[in-house]
Structure formats: structure tokens, C-alpha cells
Amino acid sequence: MSDGRPGSDADASARSDVPDDSDDSNAGPPESAPSTEPSVAGGDDVYASEVEGKQYRGTWYLPLRYEELEESDDSDDYPDSGDGGSFRLADLPRVPRVGHVVGPSAIMLGASLGSGETLFWPVLTAQYGWAVFWAFVVGVFTQFLINTELQRWTLATGESIFRAFARVGSYWPWAFLVGGLISLGWPGWAAGAAQVATTALGLDGSVALFGASLATWKLVAAVLMGVIWLSYQVSSVMYNAVEVFQIGLLFVAIGAALLLVAVTGSWVEFADLPAAAGSVGTLPEGLDIAVFLGGLAFAGAGGYLNLSQSLWMREKGYGMGNYQGRVKNPLRGDDPEPIERDGFAFRPTLTNLRRWRGWWRVVQLEHLLTFVLGLLLVAPALMSVAIRYASGSTANAIQMWLGDVVPLLGPVGSFLVFAVLFVALFTTEYAIVESFVRNSADALYESYGREAGWDLPKLFWRLLTAFCVWGVVIILLFSSPFEGQEPFFFLVVGAAMSGVMMWPYTALVLVMNTTRLPEHVQPGWARVVGMWWATGFYGYFSVLLIGTWLTTVGLETFRTVPTVLGSGTGGYLLWAGYFVVQTYAVTKSAAGKREAAGTVADADEAVGRFS
Template sequence: MSDGTRDGEVYTSAEEGREYRGSSYMPTAYDNLDLAPDSTAFPDNGDDGRYRMLDLPRVPKLSHVVGPSAIMLGASLGSGETLFWPVLIAQHGWALYWAFFVGVFTQFFLNTEIQRWTLATGESVFRAFERLHRFWPLCFLVLGFVSLGWPGWAASAAKVGATGLGFETLAVSYPLGDLVAWKLFGIFIMVLIWLSYQVTPLMYNVVERTQIVLVSMSSLFAVALFVALGSVNELAKVPGGIASVGTLPPGSDIAVFLGGLAYAGAGGYLNLSQSLWVREKGYAMGRYQGRVKNPVVGDDPEPVQRDGFTFLPTVTNLRRWRGWWRLAQLEHLLTFVVGLLVVATMMMAVAAEYALGTADDGVTMWAEGVVPQVSPLGGGLIFATLFLALLTTEYAIVESFVRNSADVIYELHGRQAGWSLPRIFWGLLTVFILWGIVILSLPIPIEQPFGLLVIAAAMSGVMMWPYSALLLVVNTTRLPEHTQPGWVRVATLWWASGFFGYFSVLLIGSVLAGQLGLSTFATTASVVGSGPGGYLLFVVYGVVQTLVVVTSIRGKRRTRGTVDAVEEASGPLH
């Protein structure tokens, strides 16, 4: 920069930047900090606690902060990218690819908006929702357990791994019955995940490093599989798939399709973890919040303050905000978006070539439909790719559910009750792992876990409607002008809430009319021809969307022109 700000006022030195390679925390004398004034130049705390004033930390290089989006990519590889979308493309051809493409970029905007509140205040997105009403974080906690509480990815990974190694049908007798080998393998995976958290005081660091290794291996195996099976000709059909935007092939399963939309990325409760991962990494104002340490092997805890931080809108701080916002977007774009588009498209190409017209679920399609058609090397690559992708996703799911839920429980009750956030985290981790082990151990019919993954995925898609709307409300009505989303991003969140809301209504109507026999709630994709109850669902959807649009416009107008030199904070897609 010609004004010299790159040399120390805005950007870190190389030595300071390297502090972010693990995760970074900067202690503060919290109780001695000035309270933010009640002004439109600072976040609106409503009737809740006030923010403390600190300068925004200097901005490191991209190479120093890669990590949060790698975990998110890992959460995506074993769900949409190797199971849902390859099946959808194999069943309906490339005419559905537009939805994957749109879904990925919708989640890019959604995920970075989830980060925004944490970058600006150091608080988690759940704390932001709590500032609106305590109901919302509790609601997402319950929906998160419904969608992620089933150890489906561990079961699927174990089944794929056991099949590939040839001992799927082996069984061990125990008092409650026979425990087949793939279930034992699944239990081993759950135990291994728990043990990995016990090797370091900073639990986020081991998750990040493990996920980067697993994601890299999964991606390399996917590329090797794509090359070995020679599916490159299928890529010529991708542009036509993108161009067919808005079309749904006849007979499409709305639950599977909505699950695919949610898992064109991580989806549902998983996406909300992006806020906590960037806080643990030390992004922007999140650097002043403590990291969750292992209470068993960790050292002194670091405080996570209930009421976060804000910064005076000086020219230097505004430029730092622009730098942090650009950095967060680049990290997510180059890691999450590019990784998804490359790996998923290659897996779809293989599925389209070898399993076109299949009626099988994801695991069965690969194991019984594609493997018999290819060489032993190709079959081995398929099993290795699926196993690594599913293992990566299961690891991310455990991490996401536990970290999100610990934050919600701590803020809603634990802090006031004197509980320790690290102990809540460690306890939930242990209980969640034990829950998965118990489910895998019981003599219940879970031989085909993919159907339950469809239910979980659909629930994740439905969950994304309310929180995309809430994000827009929080970020436009509670943040000051210089950290608010610009109009382009406001429009993308209008789109996101409308996108997931529309398909959620279709799914709800389908479930009520099909599974529960309430035909009055039948819904159609064109709206016209829906039952009376179906029309009512669409009316509710329209009212919600209208309120979201009006509220966000009012929030933007209320703060317009309230911060001097606000253009210093503006950048691409701010």
C-alpha cells in the first residue's frame, strides 16, 4: 500500500503471523476495558450485556490461517460429495448439477456470514442468536441432535471399510447377540476419535491437523480414482448441467434432493461451527476470546467472555476489518468451495459413467454397482476413497456437534451455574462417543444406514431456513455500518433463506401428505395445485420471507452514513 499501512498498522509481521498457524489467543484485562458507547457506530447489544473496546488485531497472511474451512471441507466430503450427489447424478443425469453448483456458492455466502458476527465481536453465532431470544440456540441444539445424533457416518465408514477388507460378515457373540465385524470397526472408529482429543491441551489444534491430513488423503484418492477409471469424458456434460438451472427431473425424491442441497457443503448444524472454529483459530476479534482446552491434559483455562468485544471505527481499524474480511473469504473460497467443486464433480463423473439409472443408495451404489465393473485397483480406490471421506465426515460431525452444543449449554445455563466450558466440552464428547458405541452395539436393524442419513440430511436442510433468516436479521440490525454485509451479500441471504425455505415447505408438505396421510397439506413445486394446507404453508413461507427482507432493509437504512470513512472498510463482496 502506498500509505505504508501494510508495514505494521494493518498487517502482521511474519513472526506475528506465524502465531496463527496453530491457533492464536491474546489475553486481555477484560474487567478494565472501556465499555462501548450506546451508539450506531458500535454493535447494538439490545437489552443484553455491553461490549468491551479493543483495537482489531492486525491481519496475517492467508497461509497462516488456513484451517477452519479445511474442517468444513472434511465435514462435506463423506456426505454430499461421495454419497448424496453422486447418487442424484447417477439417478437423474447431469440435469441436477445446477443445484449442486448453486448450493455450494450459496453455502459460501452463508458460511462467511456465519463468521461475520464472530469476526466483529468475538462472540459465537449462538450468542448472537441468544441476543435475539434464548429460544433460538436451544432450538438449534435440539435440531442438531436430531440430525447428527445417529452415528450414520461412522456406521457407513465402518461398513465400507469392512467390505473393502473382506470381513464384513464376520461376527462376534456377546450377551445381547452377535456383533458383526463392521460394527466392531465402527466402535473402533468412535474410540479412536475420542482418543485423538486426549493428546493435546488445545483440542481444536488436533482436530484441524487431523482433518487437513484426512482431507488431503481423501482428495488425492478421489483424483486417483477419477484418473484410473477414465471418467474425464463425463466432464463435457457439466456445462449443460449448470445451464439447466431450475429444472427438477420427474420422480425426484424431495427428501433426498433437499438433503443434497444441504450437503452441497457441510449442511445444517455443521455450518454453524464455522463461527466457533474461526474463534478458536483466533480470527479478528475472536483472538481475544479463549480457546477450549482439554481439562484432563490441558493447562490453565482461557476465559471465553459472555459479552464480546468491538473496536473504535478509526481508519486503521477499518482497514484491518477490510483485510480480515477479505482473508476470511479467501480462506473459505480456496479451501472449501474449490475443494468441493473439484472432488465432488470427479466423484459424480465416475457415478454417472458406471451407475447411470441406479436406484440404489449411496453406499450400495458404489459397493455393489460400480466396484464389480472396474479392476481390482479401481475397486480398491473406491473403497479407500469412500472410507477416508466418511471417516473425515464422522470426525467433523463429532467435533461440530460437541463444540456447538457445549457453547449453547454453557451460555444458556452453564456459565451462570458455575460450570467450566472445557469440562462441558469434554463431558459431551465422552457422552456422544458412548452414545454412538451403544447404538452400534445394540441388536437393532441398522444394516443399511443410508436411509437414516437421508432423514438427517433433510432435517439439516430444513434447519438452514430459519438460521439463514436469523443471520440476516442479526447482521443487518445489530452490527454497525462498517461491519454490516453490503447489499450484494444481503441479496444472497435473501436468496439463501428463500432457497432453503422453499424446499423445506415442499418437504414438510410431502411428509405431512405422504407419510402422515394429511393430503390437505400436499405441496407442488409450482405451488399451483397444492392442497389447502399446502397453500397455507406457502403463505407462512411468504410472510417469513417478507419480514426478513423488510427487517434487513430497515437495518441497513438505520445505520447509513453513521460512520466516517466507512469506505475504508469496504472491499469485494463486503
């Protein structure tokens, strides 16, 4: 069987062989089971050899002669093309080991550490103790579910999530682009990192610059934005630079957080954690909904950031994304690699179905062992410190750490707090720049730029430059209504908007994956039910927040309360909209699952744990 993949040849990534699936089709007699005996290179028909798997440790692109590939038909074997063109047929690549593909979830973890895990959740637990810890755990595993579902379309087709959204409706990429700018357009994390750095170095105050007085933290924050921009110039493939820097910074942040627990003795606070089990599902009285929703959104990365998981895995070469090009730095002079508008699909042969099952296992494990495990190590550690040294504090997160916790610690503990905060906030700002630019470049390119003849790498580079300059301008010159606000203000605004954004795209991904993907790559019923929960979860808190915002500006009729009953007239309209969206998502996805059942022969071969 020829699958267009390299065997033991380490240089095979340069091949442009057209995969030949003609002898591996469901049209003929049942295929014999693929050999499980390892080849000379250590692989088999399903799993990649060690040499082949190592190709993924950077990023891997395997070019195919796209125009010569057969197009998919309208049968149930292939994804629904919607408003786009048909897919080109190629075999699903062989499955590497988890250790070969670590990267996308590490960047996502970096985006998480400086938001919910360092700021929002330590503040919430300082105020309410372990009584709110249940919501953090629920948020983390809910985001695990959402993030892996965001990867499903890309793994199966090589297309980005924004291209998938455009197949549903051309307006969707634009909608999320605007939401991303609103939620991530504020450089709060760079500002926060700068405030930590200036406090640690005793550089509080202001400096004279061009005849004006400028807060020192603003100058440092502007420099950090410049450092982020410069780091992209290190590598030809811009994703590679981000992955290397983020993984390095993560080791520092995680190590410092665990040392902080040991040095401060805050580990004793975990003894009170079991007693908080009785508070599961309840919210403390007086809880700030904006901060709480920000914590839920950033119990992980959250909002616009999560959509990047699709693009990062395509850059890495996961699944059918291996046949799509990477975004390269136009300043390095390398030839661009093609990213096809209409992606790829694989025939549901026994070999490909078993490869899909293997790939899906790898995707879940990479996210679980990197993203989820990292969050469950760092966040509770920092929460325990906040409970021990800042219990009852009403200060914002950065002031709580610098004003309440640090003065109570010795030199080593203080240094570790500064180290954790600075590195965590900086990694998050780095990931936010990467996420916003990569998402926005892809959304613009798929919605307009491709037809207009734009070059994606140049678009990426220009957006990177513009976003970094924008961040510097906001930091240095922001005025009313933000003048006088400290960095945490920007974080609450961005986090709350991220939480609201997660509601519509979670519902959209659920419907898309159950109605437009064929049976063998659809989510299983357990995941569908989990996504019903995720849609309802973020929708519920989004309605509460929207109602609170509208009430704050004087529109009392839009008052919303957690029990629904007792809301204002406008509040009931908001709740009605919520129930309409939830009902549509549930019924549409359930119908899609039922209609697809039994339409693909041997589809059970693709089913693994929590498929």
C-alpha cells in the first residue's frame, strides 16, 4: 500500500509524491489488517517509525502535487464542503509518539499561566477560600474538551478553524476577529509584567522622556513588546521561535511556583481542600461576576486564544495538516509554502481509520499531559500561597501579590513571587501577541485576502508589527476612560470579553463537528454531551455578565440573577436568547449524530477512548 508518506528516509519531508490510495479502498473486498510487525525503521502501517516521528519535533511540512490529487465527492465518506470547494484525497499520515508532537499545548499553557492561574484564581481564593476551587477544576476540564474539539476539523482536513467557520458562513471569521480585538487588544499582561519588574528592582515612579513624565512600568512594558517582536525574527518558520521561547519560559515559571510553595510552607493549606466539597455548584455572595467569568474563561487560555490551537497544530504538522504549508518569515527570504484554501480528506479505509484513532489519542494526550497537568500543578500552588498570606484581601491581583504577600515573605520567597509573576505575565503576553496575530491573519486571509491576492506570511508580519506598535501606543498614551487605571483593569476587561466569546464558538464548533464531518471523525456521544455542558456553562455566565454590564450603565430592565427568576424584563429576554441558542445546539448536534450513524463502513475502527 502506498500512502504518500516517507518510510525510514529522513529527507522524505521534501517529497511531493501523490498518495495512491487506489488499492486501499472500501470499494473492493475487505482490507486485511495492517501489519503490526515493526519495519526496519521501527514503524508499521499505522504508527510512524522513530525517524519519521522525529520530523515533528520542529515543524513538518510534506508537500503534495495538490492539483493532481483526486477530489472528494458528496458521499457520506467525506466532510460536507458547505460554502467552499471539495477536498483533495490523500492518506492520513502515520501516527507519531506523543513526545514527538509536544508544542501547541505548551504554548496554550504559557498563555494560561499569566491570566487565570497567576491572577484571577489566586484573587478569588484569597477572598473566598477553596469554596470556588470547584469552578477552576470544571473550567480546566471544560476547556480541555473545547480545545480538543477545536482541533478535530484541522486534524481531519488540514484546514484552519477559521476556514471551517467560513464554510459555514463568511461572516463568522469577521465576528471572531472583532471579538478578538476587543478581548485581546489591551496589553494588560505586558503592563502587569512591567509593574512586577519595576517593583522588584525598586524602579517605581516615573522618568522624564521627551519632556513628559512617564511611569517607569510603562517604559518597561513598551520594551517587552519590542522584545516579543524581535523574537519572531530568529527563525524562518515563525511558529518555531514561539514554541522554543514558550517552553523555556514555562520551565522557569513552573519550577519557581513549586519552589514558592515549599519555601513559604503554603502546602499546609491543602488540608482544608476536602472541606470545600460541600460548596460545589454554589457561588459565594458578593462575587464579582466579571472577575469570576474572567477566571472561568482563563481557567486555561480562554476566548480568542483557544482558537489558535487549530493553527498551531497545523503549523506543527498534525494529521492532514502535514500537507499544508507553514507561515514563514518574509524577511528571511525563504520561499513561501502553499496553504491550500480547500484542504484534504482521507478515504475511510481500515488503515486510515486506525490511524485516525491513533492520532486522536495523541492529540488528547498531548493536551492532557501538557496543558491540563501544567494548570493543575501551578494554579493550586499559587492559590495556596494567596490563601495563606492574603486571606480576605480585596486588592486586585497584582496589588495583592506585591502589596499583601511579598511584605510577609523573606528574600527567597519574595524573589520567587517576582519571578513567577514576571515570567507568567510575560509568557502570556507573548502567547497573546502570537495568538491574536496568527488568528487574525488567518481570518483576514480566508475571508478576503486570499481572493485579493494577498501573501499570508507578509500579512502575518505586518499584523505582528502593527499589533506590537498598537500595544506600545496604548501603554504609553492611553487616556480617558482608562487613565488612572492600573494594569489589572485591562486584564479584567479582556478576560470577561473572552468568556463571552467562548459561548458562540463553542456552540458553532459543536454543530459543525456533528453535522459537517463524516461519521468516522465525528465526536462520540460522550463528547457531544460534554459540549452541550460547555455551551450551557459559558452561555449561562455570559448572560449574567451581560446583564450586569447593562445594569451598571443604567439599563436596570436587563438585570439578570443566577436563579433566572427575579430578573428584569430585559433580563428575561437575555435568558430567552440563551435557551434558544442552547436548544438549537443540542437538537442540531443530536440530529447530526443520528443521521450519520451507520453511513460509513467500519467506522468503529476509528473509535478510541473518549473519541
